[in-house]
Amino acid sequence: QVHMVESGGGLVQPGGSLRLSCAASGGIVSINAMGWYRQAPGKQRELVAIVDSDGRTNYADSVKGRFTISRDNAKNTVYLQMNSLKAEDTAVFYCNGHGVVTTSGYYGMDYWGKGTLVTVSS
Numbered sequence: 001q002v003h004m005v006e007s008g009g010g011l012v013q014p015g016g017s018l019r020l021s022c023a024a025s026g027g028i029v030s031i032n033a034m035g036w037y038r039q040a041p042g043k044q045r046e047l048v049a050i051v052d053s054d055g056r057t058n059y060a061d062s063v064k065g066r067f068t069i070s071r072d073n074a075k076n077t078v079y080l081q082m083n084s085l086k087a088e089d090t091a092v093f094y095c096n097g098h099g100v101v102t103t104s105g106y107y108g109m110d111y112w113g114k115g116t117l118v119t120v121s122s
Contacts, residue, residue, distance in 0.1 A: 002026040002102065002111045004095045009116030016120070017083045022095030022113055024076040032099030034071055034078035038091035038118075045094070049080060063089075085120045092117050 008020040024031060035050030049059045049069035057069055068081040078095065095113035100106070 002028070002097070002100055002107070004097055004111050004113035006093065006095045006113040006116040009093060009118045011119045011121065012085055013122050014085060014087055014120055016085050017081070018085065018118060019082070020080040020093055020095075020116060020118075022078050024097050024100075024111070027103035028076045029101040029103060030073070031076065031097045031101075033097070035096045035098075036069065036078070036080045037094045037096055038089075039094070039115075040088075040091040043091075048093070050096075051078065082118075085118075087120050090118060090120050 003025050004022055006020060006022045008018060010018065012018050033050055033052045036048040037045050038048050039045040047060055048063055049057065049067055051057045051069045051071050059067060066084045071078045092115040094115045097111045099108055100111060
């Protein structure tokens, strides 16, 4: 049973920084891609950043130059370093894992965390 657990959300002032972490568990052998999505009040969930098993990354235009995604395969953990935060970044951030190999087999589906709230306000 695969689980994704986020941590690191909180309240920060505009221009500040925050680092999110997400650890996957459940007999994990490998994960093809890991990413971060976010959903602001009244809006659809959107892709923020993604990193594949080869370290290739992709970012939403709105966060390029401010956010950095990375992963530690030994820990089955993905990170999101957020700098120069803006009020419009306020949202619930969700961790995603796609294409997971566990000790029980391969699962070509998406796994989601419960989300962590990031609030940017003065």
